[in-house]
Amino acid sequence: MDRQLLSNILTQMKKHLKAGKEIGDMKVGALLALGHQLEAIFYYLGHELGTILKVKQINDVTEIPNELQKIITEFNIGKVEISESTNEIVQLKLRDHSSIKDLINRGIRTEGSFCSFEAGLLAGIVEKISNVHCFAQEISCSLQTGNNYCEFMIVFQNE
Numbered sequence: 001m002d003r004q005l006l007s008n009i010l011t012q013m014k015k016h017l018k019a020g021k022e023i024g025d026m027k028v029g030a031l032l033a034l035g036h037q038l039e040a041i042f043y044y045l046g047h048e049l050g051t052i053l054k055v056k057q058i059n060d061v062t063e064i065p066n067e068l069q070k071i072i073t074e075f076n077i078g079k080v081e082i083s084e085s086t087n088e089i090v091q092l093k094l095r096d097h098s099s100i101k102d103l104i105n106r107g108i109r110t111e112g113s114f115c116s117f118e119a120g121l122l123a124g125i126v127e128k129i130s131n132v133h134c135f136a137q138e139i140s141c142s143l144q145t146g147n148n149y150c151e152f153m154i155v156f157q158n159e
């Protein structure tokens, strides 16, 4: 799924709706951006779950990594290491999460991103913490790289 493209198309759709213009072709574009259906569904599920977790809402972006770390630990989502945090993105490494737990170190390899459930979950959680709409993408998956972690990037949708 091309999250950035989807996000751009959704922003365009919003503008068109506001202006009373057609959005028909954009729906098709958004569908293509969604890509694999199962991946999109897993992302959706993770996102829904993330938004019902009880989190502390935070106004200062510099405190987001701490709160995120706390939630990930509290709900046993995995072992997290936050590698970058700005007012635009949060980037992190996640180990021992549910999507790969039973698959890693068994010679199973995937092409591309696999952990879209966790991507959605992280987006949902950060969205709840920051009260800013977010999207997240797995930028490297352990089942693809052979590393013992998957790497995610969460992007704040400021506009």
Ligand SMILES: [Zn+2]
Pocket: 099, 100, 113, 114, 115, 138, 140, 141, 142, 143, 150, 151
């Ligand atoms: Zn992964």
